Amino acid sequence: MKLTQLLERLEYEVIQGNDEIEVRELINDSRKVREGSVFVCISGAVVDGHEFVGDVAAKGAAAVIVEKDVEAPEDMTVIRVPDTRYALALMSAAYFGYPADKMKIIGITGTKGKTTTTYMIKSILEGVGHKVGLIGTIEAIIGDETIPAANTTPESYTIHQYFARMAEAGCDCVVMEVSSQGLMLHRTAGIPFEIGIFTNLGRDHIGPNEHADFEDYKRCKGLLFQQCRLGIANVDDPYFGDVFAKATCTTETFGFSEKADLRATDTHLVSRPGYLGVAYHVSGLMDFDVEIDIPGKFSVYNSLTAIAVCRHFQVPADKIQKALKMANVKGRIEMVKVSDEFTLMIDYAHNAMSLESLLTTLKEYQPARLVCLFGCGGNRSKDRRYEMGEVSGRLADLTIITSDNPRFEDPQAIIDDIKTGIGRTDGKYVEICDRKEAIRYAIEHGQPGDVIVLAGKGHEDYQEIKGVKYPMDERVLISEILSGK
Incomplete structure (x- = not known):
């Protein structure tokens, strides 16, 4: 693969060497570099990849992608980009053959509800014959294989590696949790999200190595709605307007409010020994009754989110009702x-x-x-x-x-x-x-x-x-x- 193919969607400058060279593989971990690799230098919170240019050169790396000045051997190609994390995301997509383009990608962001909602959506879509990949806090699911998760949203290289395997396994949809960290660090940059979802926003993830303040947290959540075709949002959340302030997508809403396009009415708790659930009526864009085996008002929000998404896949009401009764998430109520x-x-x-x-x-x-x-x-x-x-x-x-x-x-x-x-x-x-x-x-x-x-x-x-x-x-x-x- 030519280096230019990996760089085709990026703005870059050739500092030394030649961007037409052949490279064997894309790497962002210096320990894995081999002869002919292209190494992307990531400036991390703990380790800076730019410090390993000498090490990867000694291992035979053909090129390095940098965002800072580095000293490199004369025979090594050095490419400078404005942001190496962003570059890694777009280069990873190219390296794996743009697998996200072959499937419909559904991304869910919010402080709470992401995990449960991903499993609900997966359950409903599989109930009507879709093959659905999943990337989330607990695990990634590719066909019959489950891979325990280290981060809610993995590094961009891993995401596209999963996408490639999902496409190969016959998946036509992927539902994934998109954390504010993942958005801030460009792990999801360049992914053509078919649908982006906003569940809610609470004062969480503020501090060292996370978000500087709540304004930055809100801003990062909003980035998803600048790279999706359709945004589906919880209109009841007080920060809905802030998160969607710079959205470029078509927007639909859900919630309890009369303003919601899809809303829950006649909500009531269901309780018997050994069982807690909640039931409600779906009004607005759809019209049917729902009962789910997960208690609480937030379960109404989670299931409404899933219904709002699956409506766009033309899933009939009876299939949604059945799938929601069966959906459960390990370790979530x-x-x-x-x-x-x-x-x-x-x-x-x-x-x-x-x-x-x-x-x-x-x-x-x-x-x-x-x-x-x-x-x-x-x-x-x-x-x-x-x-x-x-x-x-x-x-x-x-x-x-x-x-x-x-x-x-x-x-x-x-x-x-x-x-x-x-x-x-x-x-x-x-x-x-x-x-x-x-x-x-x-x-x-x-x-x-x-x-x-x-x-x-x-x-x-x-x-x-x-x-x-x-x-x-x-x-x-x-x-x-x-x-x-």
Whole structure:
């Protein structure tokens, strides 16, 4: 492949060498460089790829793509671009043969709801015969293969690598989570999104190595709607106008508001022992009843989003109803049947905002008791522990404090910090450091009408202690407890 083919959609300057040279492969990790590679120098938060030009030259790299001045051997081609992250995205698309052009790409951005909504859309579209790839927080799904995720939105090279494999596997659609970080770092640059979705915006991801402030967070979310054909947005969100201020796409809306093109009416909670759900009527652009097996108002938003998308694929109402009844996401209000008398669920809520949202939702079902089991990760902000302790102490009838990835900290010290937060409330609690024993306590002390939530781990299947990830899946622990182990 000629270097010019990889650069065909970019503005660039040849600093030295020749852009007509043949290159063997595109690389952005200096450790993987081989003879004939083109290496893209990324300026990262921790490591700057420009510092490895000498190393990759010694390994036989044919060319480097830079955004800064570098010293390179005379026989190496040096190409300068305004932004190497942007260049990597467009070069990756070219390297894999523009696979996104062969499928309809659906991108979802927002603070909450991205993960659940991607699985709902996938479930509905597959119900009418589409083959759907998925890229998200939990995993990437390519045909029958699942690949655990490191980031919500992977590096651009990985995205196009996945796209190429999805196209080869016969996928005609891809649904993917698009994080504000992914947009800010150009991981999704150049992707021709058929549909972009905005779920909601909360004050999250502000700080070092994330967004400088809330204005920057909003701006980055809005970038998706400058590279999609159709934007579908939650009109009820107070920041909808800000996020879509510079949108260049056609726009449709969903929500509870009369202004929404697709709206939920006659919403009511559905509750019986071992089951919590929500039902509503879809009005506006479509007209039918929906019941989903995931509780809460945000589940209405998530499912409305999925319906709004699938309408554009001409999915009939009865297929949508059936698929939404079946859609579930590992670790997102995932109900696990353990008793005919009380309800138990697993959820990923691992900060104060998500825990408050979850517990507030569950209280609406008026359980006999709301029991919340959680811990906090080690080597992370102590404020999170105080805040989560205070939220659970205020909203739950009983808190069971336990461990959650203590990492290099003493688990008891983390529990003591959580107790400090609970101490600001009148909340009752017990502390059981061993997570399996804590879950055993929750199940064995479950009372008729209780709702018990195991918070924090969600889809994770490990416990990280002193740098080692030990296998630990809450579903397995529950099964062992129920079988007497």
